[in-house]
Amino acid sequence: xxxxxxxxxxxxxxxxxxxxxxxxxxxxxxxxxxxxxxxxxxxxxxxxxxxxxxxxxxxxxxxxxxxxxxxxxxxxxxxxxxxxxxxxxxxxxxxxxxxxxxxxxxxxxxxxxxxxxxxxxxxxxxxxxxxxxxxxxxxxxxxxxxxxxxxxxxxxxxxxxxxxxxxxxxxxxxxxxxxxxxxxxxxxxxxxxxxxxxxxxxxxxxxxxxxxxxxxxxxxxxxxxxxxxxxxxxxxxxxxxxxxxxxxxxxxxxxxxxxxxxxxxxxxxxxxxxxxxxxxxxxxxxxxxxxxxxxxxxxxxxxxxxxxxxxxxxxxxxxxxxxxxxxxxxxxxxxxxxxxxxxxxxxxxxxxxxxxxxxxxxxxxxxxxxxxxxxxxxxxxxxxxxxxxxxxxxxxxxxxxxxxxxxxxxx
Amino acid sequence: xxxxxxxxxxxxxxxxxxxxxxxxxxxxxxxxxxxxxxxxxxxxxxxxxxxxxxxxxxxxxxxxxxxxxxxxxxxxxxxxxxxxxxxxxxxxxxxxxxxxxxxxxxxxxxxxxxxxxxxxxxxxxxxxxxxxxxxxxxxxxxxxxxxxxxxxxxxxxxxxxxxxxxxxxxxxxxxxxxxxxxxxxxxxxxxxxxxxxxxxxxxxxxxxxxxxxxxxxxxxxxxxxxxxxxxxxxxxxxxxxxxxxxxxxxxxxxxxxxxxxxxxxxxxxxxxxxxxxxxxxxxxxxxxxxxxxxxxxxxxxxxxxxxxxxxxxxxxxxxxxxxxxxxxxxxxxxxxxxxxxxxxxxxxxxxxxxxxxxxxxxxxxxxxxxxxxxxxxxxxxxxxxxxxxxxxxxxxxxxxxxxxxxxxxxx
Numbered sequence: 001x002x003x004x005x006x007x008x009x010x011x012x013x014x015x016x017x018x019x020x021x022x023x024x025x026x027x028x029x030x031x032x033x034x035x036x037x038x039x040x041x042x043x044x045x046x047x048x049x050x051x052x053x054x055x056x057x058x059x060x061x062x063x064x065x066x067x068x069x070x071x072x073x074x075x076x077x078x079x080x081x082x083x084x085x086x087x088x089x090x091x092x093x094x095x096x097x098x099x100x101x102x103x104x105x106x107x108x109x110x111x112x113x114x115x116x117x118x119x120x121x122x123x124x125x126x127x128x129x130x131x132x133x134x135x136x137x138x139x140x141x142x143x144x145x146x147x148x149x150x151x152x153x154x155x156x157x158x159x160x161x162x163x164x165x166x167x168x169x170x171x172x173x174x175x176x177x178x179x180x181x182x183x184x185x186x187x188x189x190x191x192x193x194x195x196x197x198x199x200x201x202x203x204x205x206x207x208x209x210x211x212x213x214x215x216x217x218x219x220x221x222x223x224x225x226x227x228x229x230x231x232x233x234x235x236x237x238x239x240x241x242x243x244x245x246x247x248x249x250x251x252x253x254x255x256x257x258x259x260x261x262x263x264x265x266x267x268x269x270x271x272x273x274x275x276x277x278x279x280x281x282x283x284x285x286x287x288x289x290x291x292x293x294x295x296x297x298x299x300x301x302x303x304x305x306x307x308x309x310x311x312x313x314x315x316x317x318x319x320x321x322x323x324x325x326x327x328x329x330x331x332x333x334x335x336x337x338x339x340x341x342x343x344x345x346x347x348x349x350x351x352x353x354x355x356x357x358x359x360x361x362x363x364x365x366x367x368x369x370x371x372x373x374x375x376x377x378x379x380x381x382x383x384x385x386x387x388x389x390x391x392x393x394x395x396x397x398x399x400x401x402x403x404x405x406x407x408x409x410x411x
Numbered sequence: 412x413x414x415x416x417x418x419x420x421x422x423x424x425x426x427x428x429x430x431x432x433x434x435x436x437x438x439x440x441x442x443x444x445x446x447x448x449x450x451x452x453x454x455x456x457x458x459x460x461x462x463x464x465x466x467x468x469x470x471x472x473x474x475x476x477x478x479x480x481x482x483x484x485x486x487x488x489x490x491x492x493x494x495x496x497x498x499x500x501x502x503x504x505x506x507x508x509x510x511x512x513x514x515x516x517x518x519x520x521x522x523x524x525x526x527x528x529x530x531x532x533x534x535x536x537x538x539x540x541x542x543x544x545x546x547x548x549x550x551x552x553x554x555x556x557x558x559x560x561x562x563x564x565x566x567x568x569x570x571x572x573x574x575x576x577x578x579x580x581x582x583x584x585x586x587x588x589x590x591x592x593x594x595x596x597x598x599x600x601x602x603x604x605x606x607x608x609x610x611x612x613x614x615x616x617x618x619x620x621x622x623x624x625x626x627x628x629x630x631x632x633x634x635x636x637x638x639x640x641x642x643x644x645x646x647x648x649x650x651x652x653x654x655x656x657x658x659x660x661x662x663x664x665x666x667x668x669x670x671x672x673x674x675x676x677x678x679x680x681x682x683x684x685x686x687x688x689x690x691x692x693x694x695x696x697x698x699x700x701x702x703x704x705x706x707x708x709x710x711x712x713x714x715x716x717x718x719x720x721x722x723x724x725x726x727x728x729x730x731x732x733x734x735x736x737x738x739x740x741x742x743x744x745x746x747x748x749x750x751x752x753x754x755x756x757x758x759x760x761x762x763x764x765x766x767x768x769x770x771x772x773x774x775x776x777x778x779x780x781x782x783x784x785x786x787x788x789x790x791x792x793x794x795x796x797x798x799x800x801x802x803x804x805x806x807x808x809x810x811x812x813x814x815x816x817x818x819x820x821x822x
Contacts, residue, residue: 171682174585180703182710252714262685267699268692268708271582274673274681281679288678292591297679299593302721303663310713 017045020287021105021131022065023122024113025049026057028218029136029162029279033111034061036284039296044287050102052118053077059084059092069105071098073118100125109287112137113162115218116343117389120144124382127157134286136162138221142233142339144385145240146378159241160286165234166241167282168260168273173242176263183264184244186234187254188313189214191226194255198317201227202357206350214257214277223346224320227359228313232324233342236335239328246329251321253311258300276300320360327367333376334367336385340392341366344400353404362403366396428456431698432516432542433476434533435524436460437468439629440547440573440690444522445472447695450707455698461513463529464488470495470503480516482509484529511536520698523548524573526629527754528800531555535793538568545697547573549632553644553750555796556651557789570652571697576645577652578693579671579684584653587674594675595655597645598665599724600625602637605666609728612638613768617761625668625688634757635731638770639724643735644753647746650739657740662732664722669711687711731771738778744787745778747796751803752777755811764815773814777807 020037024030030051037044048069051058055077062070062085071093072081078094085092093101103110103126111134112123119137124144126133128151135141140148152159161167165186173181192211193201209226210219217225224230231251238249252262262272275281280297287293302308315322320342327334345362348354354362370376370392379385431448435441441462448455459480462469466488473481473496482504483492489505496503504512514521514533522545523534530548535555537544539562546552551559563570572578576597584592603622604612620637621630628636635641642662649660663673673683686692691708698704713719726733731753738745756773759765765773781787781803790796 167680171585171680174582174682177703259683262713264711265703266705267695267703268686268689268706268710269579269582269696269703270685270711271585272670272683272685274683275679278679284678285680292588292676292678292680294677295679299679300675300681302673303723306721308719308721310717310719312714 017042018108018287019047019106020044021047021102021107021110021126022049022113023099023103023111023126024051024115024119024136025061026051026054027113027115028216029113029283030061030111032279032283033113033287034065036280036287036295037065040293043293047107048102048105050099050114050122052114055081056084059090062090063088069093069102071095071102073099096121103131104129107131109134111162111283111286112140115220117143117386120382120386124148124151127151127159128155130155130157132158132160134160134162134283138163138233138237139339141237141240143336143389144379144382145236145335147380147382147385149240149243160289161237161241162279162282162286163234163237164260164275164277164279164282166238166261167285168275169238169242169263171273171285172261172263172271174271176265178243180265180267181244181248181263182266183248183250184238184242185250185252185262185264186231186238187252187257187259187261188228188231189225189257190253190255190311190313191228193226193317194253196317201317202355204356206352209349209356213255219350220343220346223349223359224342227320227356228318229320229324229342229359229363231313232321232328233339235324236328236338246325249328251313253313254308256305256308258302258305258308274300320363323360323364323367330367330371330376332378333388334370336379336388337366337370337376337392338363340389341396344393344396348400348404354400354407358403358407362396362399365399366392369395428453429519429698430458430517431455432458432513432518432521432537433460433524434510434514434522434537435462435526435530435547436472437462437465438524438526439627440524440694441472441522443690443694444524444698445476447691447698447704447706448476451704454704458518459513459516461510461525461533463525466492467495470501473501474499480504480513482506482513484510507532514542515540518542520545522573522694522697523551527631528554528797531793531797535559535562538562538570539566541566541568543569543571545571545573545694547694549574549644549648550750552648552651554747554800555790555793556647556746558791558793558796560651560654571700572648572652573690573693573697574645574648575671575686575688575690575693577649577672578696579686580649580653580674582684582696583672583674583682585682587676589654591676591678592655592659592674593677594659594661595649595653596661596663596673596675597642597649598663598668598670598672599639599642600636600668601664601666601724602639604637604728605664607728612728613766615767617763620760620767624666630761631754631757634760634770635753638731638767639729640731640735640753640770640774642724643732643739644750646735647739647749657736660739662724664724665719667716667719669713669716669719685711731774734771734775734778741778741782741787743789744799745781747790747799748777748781748787748803749774751800752807755804755807759811759815765811765818769814769818773807773810776810777803780806
């Protein structure tokens with residue numbers, strides 16, 4: 001039987017410092033990674049870092065971590081980065097190709113934490129070079145999952161999930177055979193609208209959607225969480241990561257965000273991954289895998305929490321999850337379409353151009369339209385996936401304009 | 412670093428039927444084992460069965476399972492067993508030596524489910540022969556844990572835990588290194604007295620103690636559960652089974668008996684073993700290990716349960732747990748003493764000779780007296796452990812008589 005998660009040993013350095021590359025170093029995951037490394041007293045050596053648009057923060061991090069190479073994605077930020085690194089031996093670089101160069105620097109583990117579609121090419125480059133990648137970017141697997149997993153297979157690379165749900169499931173799997181698994185369950189906090197009525201959710205404001213009860217995350221993923229679209233995207237990721245079909249993937253709403261994922265086996269046994277809601281737990285797990293390090297991550301105290309609750313998600317009040325499950329079940333290129341349309345819709349919502357209820361509607365419309373026009377083929381390459389992504393964004397932007405106008409007219 | 416649970420492959424038969432010996436076939440675990448085997452359509456072949464005192468039930472089971480050999484522990488039951496097996500090719504046998512012969516029949520897995528001290532010698536025999544043993548008997552590890560684990564080490568045998576807590580922890584460990592573990596937590600249902608006052612518990616009747624909310628078990632273990640002594644015995648088992656010291660073992664009261672055990676790692680990750688309260692889950696897991704079979708065990712539905720609660724055990728209301736933890740921490744031969752004194756005290760309680768509160772008192776007194784008299788040495792052999800067990804039982808019986816008389820005088 002096929003192994004879901006092979007317990008491969010990383011390429012090198014069981015002794016001595018493990019070489020780390022951080023893609024997306026100035027973001028939330030990147031900063032937590034840097035904290036863990038700084039606290040690990042020589043267990044890691046940072047080879048290179050890449051960031052998006054903040055050359056000063058990147059330079060500071062590169063200095064603190066003793067990196068050899070620092071790349072900023074924005075080409076216009078080169079001079080600033082170079083100046084901020086003056087007097088060090090750190091090589092500055094800028095532009096998309098420089099980020100890919102970062103991904104290809106010698107490393108035992110690459111932390112893939114660039115947010116959004118910008119993360120797809122650099123992460124793919126690292127995997128193509130056979131690297132072990134701790135993946136925190138959602139778009140890679142949602143937008144081009146099959147392409148990514150084929151490349152992992154072809155190059156012998158390893159994907160370690162940083163997302164708390166997938167990391168928990170990875171740990172709960174313990175290298176189990178696919179054939180022994182009855183169900184993989186991801187938990188959802190239910191977000192700020194867990195107990196709201198359908199009507200209240202439909203009319204929610206950006207401020208309300210951004211008030212997540214358990215996790216501090218970026219605005220895009222926080223809005224995704226509020227509508228449970230985030231859980232839909234994670235189902236798609238889990239499908240690729242663990243090689244398991246939609247029928248054996250489930251979502252349970254668990255307001256406390258303590259049990260992050262569960263694996264149910266054919267003999268009635270269930271294993272689960274738990275942790276305090278602190279991203280340092282999965283990041284620390286990935287950095288040290290297959291070993292474990294001692295980290296300063298928050299510890300779980302079940303008796304202090306006292307009570308854990310579990311309920312079925314309500315697909316009527318949270319239509320985005322239904323739309324995502326439909327896309328996962330239909331397969332082909334629909335997850336690519338879903339992801340692109342969702343980014344455009346969430347952006348429009350955050351800019352107050354459309355009400356919350358329109359997000360799921362716009363995404364569903366994009367999926368239906370792609371199916372109807374025969375544009376929902378499974379991407380065959382990264383370029384192919386990114387072309388579909390680009391095209392859907394354009395179409396969805398136009399559709400958002402139309403909906404925004406009609407919504408404005410109604411109100 | 413030492414492996415806590417080595418993922419050794421069983422000796423033989425990855426293809427074809429796995430040969431099973433069932434010790435304690437007519438008890439509750441034995442019957443569940445038989446049910447799983449009957450439902451597994453040729454995955455298992457029962458080589459031999461042994462039972463205690465019910466030759467007719469044993470003969471019926473041996474016929475149904477197609478065993479080659481059936482032994483009843485009670486020598487006086489031989490004629491009845493022989494008659495009940497007439498016309499079959501099943502060899503009947505009786506007496507203690509016949510049970511040990513059963514344990515030594517060729518087998519890929521021996522289910523060690525003889526209750527009480529009677530299980531110690533046959534289980535030890537199976538392990539001495541290098542067998543994989545699915546252990547459901549508590550006394551082996553509580554009464555002679557160090558001796559058992561040394562024998563496992565020496566013979567290359569494998570111990571698989573059938574107890575739901577230890578089985579859950581075994582699954583949650585997934586072969587982890589001892590050095591990566593911060594804490595192993597066993598859950599306790601809290602039994603029927605979970606919410607009772609200290610005074611009400613002290614005066615509880617056998618009927619009240621036997622009304623366990625989650626599990627149907629024999630009277631001895633049910634009374635142990637009511638006072639949390641059972642959890643203390645399980646801590647001692649866990650100490651030996653997983654090779655982990657008392658300071659890294661914890662108990663949490665979890666009234667729903669769904670999460671059976673948890674492993675907390677140095678990086679903040681926690682893995683847990685869950686299941687519906689159905690002994691078919693851990694039995695099925697052990698029978699198929701390291702593979703998994705599909706069984707008819709009850710499935711866990713967290714959303715149907717809705718809520719899981721966790722609280723710290725109250726050592727003031729449940730002094731038996733405190734006494735057991737003390738014995739575990741002191742080590743030496745105290746667990747042997749604890750176990751023997753507890754059996755005598757529970758029997759006296761069930762016979763209404765002493766009130767519930769006296770159980771913990773009598774056990775603590777036996778431990779103190781053994782320490783004071785220098786009789787608390789670590790048993791060096793099975794005979795040594797059984798000699799201590801015998802001696803403590805005699806002393807505790809005498810002490811019970813004394814306490815019973817004084818309690819009767821008071822009331």
